[in-house]
Amino acid sequence: MSYEVSRSMVVAMSAVAVPRPPSAPTESTPPPSTPATTPATVPGARRPAVNWRIRFAVLSLIWGFSFLLIKVGTQAYAPLQVTLGRMLFGTAVLVAVLAVKRERFPRGARVWGHLTVSAFFLNALPFTLFAYAELTIPSTLAGICNATTPLWGMALSVVALSEDRPTRRRVAGLGIGFAGVLTVLGAWQGFAGQDLAGTAMALVASLSYAVGWIYVRRTLADPGSSHLSMSGAQLLLGTVQLAVITPVFTSFPTAFPVLPLLSVLALGALGTGVAFLLQYGLVAEVGPTTATLVTYFIPVIATAAGVTLLGERLAWSTPVGALIVLAGAALTQSRRRAAPRQS
Numbered sequence: 001m002s003y004e005v006s007r008s009m010v011v012a013m014s015a016v017a018v019p020r021p022p023s024a025p026t027e028s029t030p031p032p033s034t035p036a037t038t039p040a041t042v043p044g045a046r047r048p049a050v051n052w053r054i055r056f057a058v059l060s061l062i063w064g065f066s067f068l069l070i071k072v073g074t075q076a077y078a079p080l081q082v083t084l085g086r087m088l089f090g091t092a093v094l095v096a097v098l099a100v101k102r103e104r105f106p107r108g109a110r111v112w113g114h115l116t117v118s119a120f121f122l123n124a125l126p127f128t129l130f131a132y133a134e135l136t137i138p139s140t141l142a143g144i145c146n147a148t149t150p151l152w153g154m155a156l157s158v159v160a161l162s163e164d165r166p167t168r169r170r171v172a173g174l175g176i177g178f179a180g181v182l183t184v185l186g187a188w189q190g191f192a193g194q195d196l197a198g199t200a201m202a203l204v205a206s207l208s209y210a211v212g213w214i215y216v217r218r219t220l221a222d223p224g225s226s227h228l229s230m231s232g233a234q235l236l237l238g239t240v241q242l243a244v245i246t247p248v249f250t251s252f253p254t255a256f257p258v259l260p261l262l263s264v265l266a267l268g269a270l271g272t273g274v275a276f277l278l279q280y281g282l283v284a285e286v287g288p289t290t291a292t293l294v295t296y297f298i299p300v301i302a303t304a305a306g307v308t309l310l311g312e313r314l315a316w317s318t319p320v321g322a323l324i325v326l327a328g329a330a331l332t333q334s335r336r337r338a339a340p341r342q343s
């Protein structure tokens with residue numbers, strides 16, 4: 001999801017270990033060495049049964065609704081319990097797919113050590129922060145905060161990745177994006193009506209995604225295992241982390257209301273498990289550039305879901321600021337096209 005991204009974002013959102021720079025919290029992209037050809041373009045390759053545009057729309061909906069599902073889940077369960085359930089059901093989906101495909105988890109203590117760190121920054125920490133944030137802020141605001149992941153990623157890459165130098169366009173995008181955040185929060189009114197602690201947690205969750213992407217790019221650029229195997233292992237490690245922490249800070253639920261329970265189930269199985277499989281297929285078929293466009297639909301869907309289904313109210317500054325954030329994020333991910341050579 002997350003973009004929760006979702007990056008998110010990127011990709012997440014998401015939330016799988018992939019050796020690429022951060023652009024969405026829940027975004028899964030192949031390493032630079034991945035061939036440019038895709039299953040749809042290789043002669044004799046089997047074409048997916050469902051058109052990629054339909055799968056793209058489904059992925060956008062799943063990640064966009066994830067923030068609503070978090071809000072509903074926290075109405076009955078503690079934030080840590082919501083996150084643990086999400087991780088547990090998401091891991092179950094990927095482990096089941098691994099079993100069907102007869103793939104194994106990656107080997108080597110070094111890889112598992114790096115996956116443990118990436119599981120914390122890409123899964124356990126941001127998922128938990130978003131769940132705590134939505135105790136006090138609307139799901140619409142959480143979805144918009146999630147869209148700042150590309151901005152954090154661009155800012156951090158300047159420091160952490162020597163080969164990723166900023167251009168004027170990307171620096172401008174960074175400034176525009178954070179101006180959008182201030183617009184969403186109503187900075188000219190002294191942030192009146194906003195819960196600063198909850199908003200800060202949502203923004204730190206998005207920052208965590210960016211940190212995780214940078215870490216993965218520096219340490220797991222050539223893991224030697226499939227993305228499905230790496231992601232399954234990462235989610236498993238994140239689940240273990242939360243399984244250790246959750247009983248310490250929460251007590252076992254005394255009741256299991258149906259709607260919140262189904263929300264947590266959907267959040268994990270769909271928002272984390274199935275969403276990864278959808279995006280992995282999209283990246284393989286249409287490439288990472290097109291696949292990561294899902295980033296820009298997530299806050300729109302999250303806002304529509306929160307307003308129509310949860311009755312959340314919007315000030316004019318919220319949608320306007322969200323558009324500014326997305327415009328800035330788009331600029332930070334843009335690259336100037338090389339001029340054609342003169343013969």
